[in-house]
Amino acid sequence: EAGVAQSPRYKIIEKRQSVAFWCNPISGHATLYWYQQILGQGPKLLIQFQNNGVVDDSQLPKDRFSAERLKGVDSTLKIQPAKLEDSAVYLCASSLWGRGNTEAFFGQGTRLTVV
Amino acid sequence: SQQGEEDPQALSIQEGENATMNCSYKTSINNLQWYRQNSGRGLVHLILIRSNEREKHSGRLRVTLDTSKKSSSLLITASRAADTASYFCATDIIQGAQKLVFGQGTRLTINP
Numbered sequence A: 001e002a003g004v005a006q007s008p009r010y011k012i013i014e015k016r017q018s019v020a021f022w023c024n025p026i027s028g029h030a031t032l033y034w035y036q037q038i039l040g041q042g043p044k045l046l047i048q049f050q051n052n053g054v055v056d057d058s059q060l061p062k063d064r065f066s067a068e069r070l071k072g073v074d075s076t077l078k079i080q081p082a083k084l085e086d087s088a089v090y091l092c093a094s095s096l097w098g099r100g101n102t103e104a105f106f107g108q109g110t111r112l113t114v115v
Numbered sequence B: 001s002q003q004g005e006e007d008p009q010a011l012s013i014q015e016g017e018n019a020t021m022n023c024s025y026k027t028s029i030n031n032l033q034w035y036r037q038n039s040g041r042g043l044v045h046l047i048l049i050r051s052n053e054r055e056k057h058s059g060r061l062r063v064t065l066d067t068s069k070k071s072s073s074l075l076i077t078a079s080r081a082a083d084t085a086s087y088f089c090a091t092d093i094i095q096g097a098q099k100l101v102f103g104q105g106t107r108l109t110i111n112p
Helices: none
Strands: A005-007 A010-013 A019-024 A031-037 A044-050 A053-056 A065-068 A075-079 A088-095 A110-114 B005-007 B010-014 B019-024 B029-037 B043-050 B055-058 B061-066 B071-076 B085-095 B097-102 B106-111
Touching (some): A010 A019, A019 A088, A044 A075, A044 B097, A075 A088, B019 B106, B029 B061, B029 B071, B043 B061, B043 B071, B071 B085
Parallel strands (some): A010 A110, B010 B106
Antiparallel strands (some): A005 A019, A019 A075, A031 A044, A031 A088, A044 A053, A088 A110, B005 B019, B029 B043, B055 B061, B061 B071, B085 B106
16 A cells, blocks of 8 residues: 655745645545644644545644645645745645544655755 | 643653653543654554543553543553654544644653
8 A cells, every 4th residue: 555645855945935745645545634843843733634625724824825635635735935934844644534543644744944 | 732742751761661651632532642753754653542442552552541631641661772763642632623633742762
């Protein structure tokens, strides 16, 4: 079974530039998550999709971050414009849904450095 | 805001000893999960315990859950150098929409 695929693995951009991350979840997984993990901290949930609908985006900075999951499969997360404090690892995860089936499978993440 | 808080933030023990990490959370949950993260890598799921369960085992891992105290513990027995990693608890919370929220983690170091 193929895992969660993310690209790129690393990205360095200057502040005020834009950047996009891509995620392809495990086939058949209805739920897709994007997390931001700053060095030394736990993953912070940015947005959660159920199929192609948004379940929660309460911690997504909507003035600069956007995400979509067209056709309920792969997803993109965009930052425009980037700030220095956006430097972090962006993790994508997917899971089946339903009670007792919420084990999340993570990709390797995209390490973003904003200079 | 983060749901879970792990304790301690860092733990250093000798190989062969047992390691215990604790997690406290704030709101009602469907289940609680523990994940491991090796440096520079993605998170790996270790074990899931449902809200109606009190204890669960998987190999050298033992997890307990006390919903009255809103707390959980992860015990790793007979630790190995390969267990060196960060460990996170994650709660599948019922707060509006169901969502998976992580704590800040415990950094575990196993000394040979």
